[in-house]
Amino acid sequence: MKxxxxxxxxxxxxxxxxxxxxHRKPGVRGWELKKRLGAxxxxxxxxxxxxxxxxxxxxxxxxxxxxxxxRPTVAQLDRARFYITLRxxxxxxxxxMMGWRIDDIAGLAIAIATIIAxxxxxxxxxxxxxxxxxxxxxxxxxxxxxxxRAGYIDQDEKGQLYLDWRxxxxxxxxxxxxxxxxx
Amino acid sequence: xxxxxQKKQLGKEHLQRIIDLCRSTEERGIDPFVxxxxxxxxxxxxxxxxxxxxxxxxxxxxxxxxxxxxxxxQSEWVKHRSTSLYTDPFLIEEKxxxxxxxxxxxxxxxxxxxxxxxxxxxxxxxxxxxxxxQNLMPLDERWQKTEGxxxxxxxxxxxxxxxxxxxxxxxxxxVLETFWQELKQKMMDNEKIEYWDFIGAKTYEETVRRxxxxxxxxxxxxxxxxxxxxxxxxxxxPYKTPIxxxxxxxxxxxxxxxxxxxWKNWREGVKD
Numbered sequence: 001m002k003x004x005x006x007x008x009x010x011x012x013x014x015x016x017x018x019x020x021x022x023h024r025k026p027g028v029r030g031w032e033l034k035k036r037l038g039a040x041x042x043x044x045x046x047x048x049x050x051x052x053x054x055x056x057x058x059x060x061x062x063x064x065x066x067x068x069x070x071r072p073t074v075a076q077l078d079r080a081r082f083y084i085t086l087r088x089x090x091x092x093x094x095x096x097m098m099g100w101r102i103d104d105i106a107g108l109a110i111a112i113a114t115i116i117a118x119x120x121x122x123x124x125x126x127x128x129x130x131x132x133x134x135x136x137x138x139x140x141x142x143x144x145x146x147x148x149r150a151g152y153i154d155q156d157e158k159g160q161l162y163l164d165w166r167x168x169x170x171x172x173x174x175x176x177x178x179x180x181x182x183x
Numbered sequence: 184x185x186x187x188x189q190k191k192q193l194g195k196e197h198l199q200r201i202i203d204l205c206r207s208t209e210e211r212g213i214d215p216f217v218x219x220x221x222x223x224x225x226x227x228x229x230x231x232x233x234x235x236x237x238x239x240x241x242x243x244x245x246x247x248x249x250x251x252x253x254x255x256x257q258s259e260w261v262k263h264r265s266t267s268l269y270t271d272p273f274l275i276e277e278k279x280x281x282x283x284x285x286x287x288x289x290x291x292x293x294x295x296x297x298x299x300x301x302x303x304x305x306x307x308x309x310x311x312x313x314x315x316x317q318n319l320m321p322l323d324e325r326w327q328k329t330e331g332x333x334x335x336x337x338x339x340x341x342x343x344x345x346x347x348x349x350x351x352x353x354x355x356x357x358v359l360e361t362f363w364q365e366l367k368q369k370m371m372d373n374e375k376i377e378y379w380d381f382i383g384a385k386t387y388e389e390t391v392r393r394x395x396x397x398x399x400x401x402x403x404x405x406x407x408x409x410x411x412x413x414x415x416x417x418x419x420x421p422y423k424t425p426i427x428x429x430x431x432x433x434x435x436x437x438x439x440x441x442x443x444x445x446w447k448n449w450r451e452g453v454k455d
Contacts, residue, residue, distance in 0.1 A: 019299065019300065019301050020300075020301050020303055021300045021301060021302050021303075022305060026298050026300040027298070057299060058296070060296070060298075083298045083300075084298065084299045084300070085296040085297060085298050085299060086296045086297055086299065087296065088296075089292050089293045089294075089295065089296070090292050090295060090297070091292070092288065092289070092292065095292065098297070102284060102285055102288045103284050103288075105287075105288040105291055105292065105295075106284035106285070106287040106288040106291070107284075108291065109287045109288065109290065109291035110279050110287060112291075113275055113279060114272075114275065114276070114279070116275075117270055117271075117272035117274075117275035117276070118272050119259070119260065123210075123211075130276065130279055130280070133279075133280055134284045134287070135284075158210065160210070166298070169298055170295060170296055170297050170298055171294055171295055171296075172294040172295075172296065173294075175293065175294040176290065176291065176294040177270055177275070179290045179293060179294065180275060180278050180279070180282075180287075180290055181270060181274065181275070181278065183278065183282060183286065183290060
């Protein structure tokens with residue numbers, strides 16, 4: 001097979017794998033891509049990423065043990081999860097079409113920023129207290145439960161809230177904190 | 184002998200306090216360096232030879248385990264403070280409190296890159312659906328099994344139904360209308376009346392019933408409440424015609440305690 005055809009075929013296959021949700025959670029693990037595409041899957045992902053740039057989309061890599069400071073190893077890539085996410089931001093109008101009201105978004109931002117500020121763990125009571133300033137009382141618990149169901153935050157048996165897989169995949173935590181501080 | 188027992192008891196209390204301290208720093212997210220590991224280890228070390236029975240040794244092991252967790256927490260704390268993500272939590276909280284929800288939402292949108300995903304029926308879910316239909320019993324068989332309990336039919340009088348509160352003496356809307364007319368009559372030339380002067384009755388039970396009906400008058404737009412924050416007096420003002428509640432206006436709940444004490448005070452005030 002010619003080199004060009006080889007990559008074109010692999011590109012189609014990786015796009016199918018990443019766009020279509022096949023498990024309970026979206027995204028594909030590195031080892032799964034390796035099995036389907038071969039050992040050079042990072043190269044195919046890079047190709048797809050540059051192709052998606054024109055569409056304002058990107059391939060997002062979420063490492064299991066947090067973003068490595070140096071170039072990731074093959075083992076780290078195999079354990080990582082890959083998603084297709086929006087490259088740029090959304091407008092408030094677009095979020096409405098996705099079923100998110102501005103106060104749901106603000107509530108999510110407050111919950112996530114509080115957890116980040118408290119070193120990745122905050123008590124549900126603290127988050128509820130902050131949310132009560134912005135949302136009607138009856139919606140505070142409803143919204144927290146919604147964020148948990150969506151995979152943005154998680155709660156343990158002691159009522160502590162943590163960041164969950166969707167936050168790691170979708171939210172640029174550093175930008176969020178920086179923008180909040182500089183506002 | 185007794186002093187040895189006392190010392191043992193003191194040691195157990197010490198260990199329990201160490202466990203509680205380590206747990207509370209982690210659970211409450213406070214500075215983990217309040218746990219002075221060196222002195223705590225010295226205490227654990229000092230009491231260790233005294234422990235004989237399994238219960239005491241378990242307590243000792245738990246204390247060591249909690250100290251180990253505290254050290255791990257200290258290491259994470261240092262790591263987090265050295266990252267670029269570290270910001271004073273109080274500063275963030277203050278910012279979140281000050282900013283409007285629109286501003287917080289707009290900031291969030293700049294850092295939010297949602298996942299793009301397509302949901303579709305998969306081979307597995309098709310197989311699962313087929314299995315479900317294959318295992319489902321035919322409708323006539325299922326209906327046979329859902330026979331209800333057969334109860335002999337009988338008759339009840341209206342009085343019995345009233346007694347069991349299955350039916351009300353009057354339709355609720357009619358009760359509310361009558362109550363609203365009563366409020367308007369009580370107004371005379373005034374525009375509003377003190378809440379307690381309207382709901383207060385000879386018995387506590389009747390007062391509670393009137394307070395209950397008044398809450399519906401306000402909710403359904405027959406009347407409104409006004410609060411004099413300076414004097415701490417609540418007034419009720421009836422509308423000439425009921426005003427339907429407008430959907431886009433945020434309803435505010437106003438809790439007014441109608442306790443037996445409040446009622447007694449009101450009665451005494453009336454008598455004076």
